[in-house]
Amino acid sequence: MSLVQPRTLPGALELLPREQIAFQRLLDTIRATYERFGFLPIETPVMELTEVLLTKEGGETERQVYFAQSTGDREAGREPELALRFDLTVPLARYVAQYEHQLAFPFRRYQIQRVYRGERAQRGRFREFYQCDIDIVGKDELPVRFDAELPAVIYSLFTELGFGGFRIQINNRKLLRGVLAALGIAEGEPQTLVLREVDKLDKRGPEYLRDTLRERFSLGDDIIGRLLAFVGTRSTSYAHARGLLADLERDLAHPLLAQGAAELREVLDRLVDFGVPDSHVCLNFAIARGLDYYTGTVYETILTDHPEIGSVCSGGRYDDLASHYTKSRLPGVGLSIGATRLFWQLRELGLYKDAESTVQVLVALMDESLLGPALQLATRLRAAGIAVEAQLEAAKLAKQLKYADRAGIRFVALLGSDELAKGVVSVKDMQRGTQFEVAADELAATLEVEIAQARAMAGVPRA
């Protein structure tokens, strides 16, 4: 029989177990934080009916869709009725519309699942990747104060993740549009095109933006100057942010600007209530996001030690989530973390070391005759809630210690015939390089204390 070369599709991130453990801890932390803020879990099928999924005008997104079809339907020459979701927002819209009368609004949901895009194969581009979304969806209306809850979640999350400094950048599209209107840039298409360029400021720099505005939009130097000064503004504290908004309203007058400024002030006030410090929030007037989808508050989050990664968590306020599926008006606000890309990038930067194993204790086996007592020991430890790998084949101690070291297992429990006779177990702490002996009956309790201490030191939450 000829062998098939084992390989995955390009653009899928498949991990070795120790990497998977690290990635799983990232997802677990995200989930625990989302739950701590009262978001409820949902999951939706990977495949949606094409008619439901592809309601919007196709364009770039539709070209990247994976269609799916069973063997039978293919053979019958049918068009594919199924497609893989390309984000979690369309499935959320479908879900909320479908179960509208069974859900309580405002509906806070989190969803941590994979999405699929037929991207061109390229390093760092993924065709399958995890998105970790939170959204709050209101019925008929959703007061702007809700827009402050999402950055509060993100502050708590990135503090706990410990990737170093980060900053949640906030803007408001009404404010942006008001400013553009006040500067004489017409609503609709012209504003949309200008905003698309403004959104690139942090990547391309002010010179690029100045040249583009001059050449493509024929704006006068005065307008360009004022626009550049505006979109280049960043707040450094809540007080500074409020001052910037007041200055803006004094210098330029437009109802949309005033509304956007009022919304931003409300968000800032509530962020103070949520205990989010100045240091981690700033107004960044260059952030526009996805153009027409968002209608008010928009967010991006950068890791200040690694700004080259770009935004690690983005989202904003939208007016109506599910207009394709229901006549009900469902305004909302949401945020998404691309966990696969984030993990991959942090790993590329060397920030993700191999994780400590999920296995907490290796019960070694030095002599075949001791298999029974070793398994009984493993069973007692497991009954105490400790994650134990039992060696089922006798091997030299050095080999078993080397295995534990490579696998990232912290404790090795040794039960030789001497120990068995004395009613004790020897424990090697691979992390500290120490060894101690403990009565067999007390081993579980002793290790529980050690593990709880290590967890407390690492700041791992309890539940």
Added chain:
Amino acid sequence: MSLVQPRTLPGALELLPREQIAFQRLLDTIRATYERFGFLPIETPVMELTEVLLTKEGGETERQVYFAQSTGDREAGREPELALRFDLTVPLARYVAQYEHQLAFPFRRYQIQRVYRGERAQRGRFREFYQCDIDIVGKDELPVRFDAELPAVIYSLFTELGFGGFRIQINNRKLLRGVLAALGIAEGEPQTLVLREVDKLDKRGPEYLRDTLRERFSLGDDIIGRLLAFVGTRSTSYAHARGLLADLERDLAHPLLAQGAAELREVLDRLVDFGVPDSHVCLNFAIARGLDYYTGTVYETILTDHPEIGSVCSGGRYDDLASHYTKSRLPGVGLSIGATRLFWQLRELGLYKDAESTVQVLVALMDESLLGPALQLATRLRAAGIAVEAQLEAAKLAKQLKYADRAGIRFVALLGSDELAKGVVSVKDMQRGTQFEVAADELAATLEVEIAQARAMAGVPRA
């Protein structure tokens, strides 16, 4: 704009949030148990290359495969290069062969992901469902004692899940084949066909089996009688099981029978070491499983209060996992739980009540002017690791209590102006129907104790 009816593909189980919480707890318990026994996580892409996935002779399985194709590839008229996995075993084989030199053997892996089958739409048949697999894969060889570790995991898991009584039924295909051979049924095709019928004994009953053996296989009444007596045998204890094996070896002689009996004895001995009690294990000589894939030990698990569900957890020993991808011999033993089907069936039986919410405390809001203090309270509770939903819009208390009740949130924290003035918080325990007042500073600690107690009572593991 005409509305699209929001709906999912038939055969996908989509849950409301409280159901999703219950399902998530099932998956979490499975995962925690797998980890407690030293199994390491892996995840593989939903899509595999068709060339890699569909190495086996197609038949029924291949007909149920979903193929996937991006827009571009469809338009170019190409054949699909991708297909959705239909189980987790083929991806495991591909994974182990692909990373063979980076993995440590025996490789214990768990994998909890969704799989896809183009089943005919039918109640209780799923096109997308979770499988929760554990496998131990050896390099070159894997001693039979490993076959005892999987039932030990299952014993621990189903004890913790608390679905009532269950029994892990064990058999050995070598023993089965040895008995058939000793009874004069030829190896190869005849044995395979007879085993396929034997496997149906528990579903169809002995009369069906007797008639089929007589009519289709032209076996003599004496042989049929002996075969029926054999496959109808169930052990009631480890001692009884050993006695049955001894009887069998005395009555019939065949090298395969002897080998199978020796393997079963080894499994039974190790199960005793693993602390699995007699009451939850039995030999069931009618269990044959998936015919040619399994080569030694086979398992099925039934819920004794709900035998009509059939096996909730099945698996066995195989000789060579990845012969399509590597020349290395990789014997292993594995088990799979179909979590979606299990959840659905238990829910149908009324055994899954709506879960308590992931939200532990609702911070109510009775007056708009108290939004700030309410958010600050929520923030303090969250900092203590408590999952809190903060009401951001003032509403009548009765309405908020009703919401908490419907949502399955146990505690409601009330911070009215009286409470604020006194520096206390009123807490309503929705479960006990009691209310108490506690100093605001002590609220987090008080609730932590309550939650920890509730968790201990429910037998939920800590981590």
